[in-house]
Amino acid sequence: MTDPMIDLGPQTQVLARLAEGVSDEQLTDPTPCPELAVRHMLGHVLQLSVAFRDAGRKLLGPTTDTNPGELVPDIGPGWREELPKVLDELAEAWRDPAAWTGMTRAGGFDLPGAVAGAVAIDELVIHGWDLARATGQPYTPDPTALQACHDFLLASKDDPSRGEIFGPVVPVPEDASLLDRAVGLSGRDPEWSQKP
Secondary structure, three states: OOOOOOOOHHHHHHHHHHHHOOOHHHOOOEOOOOOOEHHHHHHHHHHHHHHHHHHHHOOOOHHHHOOHHHOOOOOOOOHHHHHHHHHHHHHHHOOOHHHHOOEEEEOOEEEEHHHHHHHHHHHHHHHHHHHHHHHOOOOOOOHHHHHHHHHHHHHOOOOHHHHHOOOOOOOOOOOOOHHHHHHHHOOOOOOOOOOO
16 A cells, blocks of 8 residues: 655645735636635635644644534635735644544544545645636645645546536546646536636
């Protein structure tokens, strides 16, 4: 069995830079997730970073028990300082080998540490794309995280329960980039644009 540990730090840094590039005027713009504006996407990233930080630390409680689908996330006034700090803490938590072993909880679900780590990587990569696409920023995810995200999504492609988490797979050309293939597997259209 291969070592599932991946350093989340390079991808959390990519996401922090994207968040830094969001202007206040863009906070109400749409994202590839129809129900979420940019401010809600940032709030979701903040909440999931806290949840997966605590899941990695095995600090189970309110932050790991809350189903993210139960409310529309939002940001508070201090999000520009809070988000990069929490993203750093998330990466640090998953640098501990113990995070990847045993059981933990995230989103109200008990799951093995290695699976929780894979879900965290998927969230960081795909929501990075969401944020970049919604705000017109270039996006180059960490290559290791992108490959792990793609492999995770590909493994669940035919899982009948994936509809509870992801939308239907969006077909992409066989010669599409790895990022576009991952985005399609996540149920998003790689050609999404906020402009008609």
